Amino acid sequence: GHCVSGMGMGRGNPELPASAEMDDNSLSPEACYECKINGYPKRGRKRRSANETDASNIEEQPEIEANVSLASWDVEKTAVFAFNISHINNKVRILELLPALTTLTNHNRYLIESGNENGFFKINQKEGISYLHFTKKKPVVGTYSLQISSSPLYKKKELNQLEDKYDKDYLSGELGDNLKMKIQILLH
Secondary structure, rough: OEEEOOOOOOOOOOOOOOOOOOOOOOOHHHHHHOOOHOOOOOOOOOOOOOOOOHHHHHOOOOOOOEEEHHHHHHHOOOOOEOHHHHHOOOOOOOEEEEEHHHHHOOOEEEEEEOOOOOOOOOEEEEEEEEEEEOHHHHHHEEEEEEEEEEEEEEOOOHHHHHHHHHHHOOOOOOOOOOOOOEEOOOOO
């Protein structure tokens, strides 16, 4: 499995819950423990001001643009991201991709398979986490459809060692499935 989180989601995408309330305390087999440690939500407790006493007022406040976890997202569906073109630069992290299995940490590569013909997007890796960014090329207003996939980076000898470990302990040599995900980026 793979842990995926991103910005620019929630509004205009009715299939993805913007809050982490929907079955957040259950651990999906595809979600990593980094996202939901011991069954507690990643964001922790909701903050409220000292002047508010009614809990219903807290939920009515609009959320500031925050990362949305895609831990239980159906990767067969296209994830939609919306960005204001005046607020984007090459430092904006559109997606954060992390293998859920420790055997794939620093041994997995995420690739943009299609949709990046103009070179507006790139995937960088830093400390085991991969990030989808905009490049320095300025994209124009429009819709961009990308397909992202992953592949393990093991040599044949390392793969055989992992398979031997898997025979002894079923979790230590697990490689999981390759990620195939479609995303749509709307720039307005």
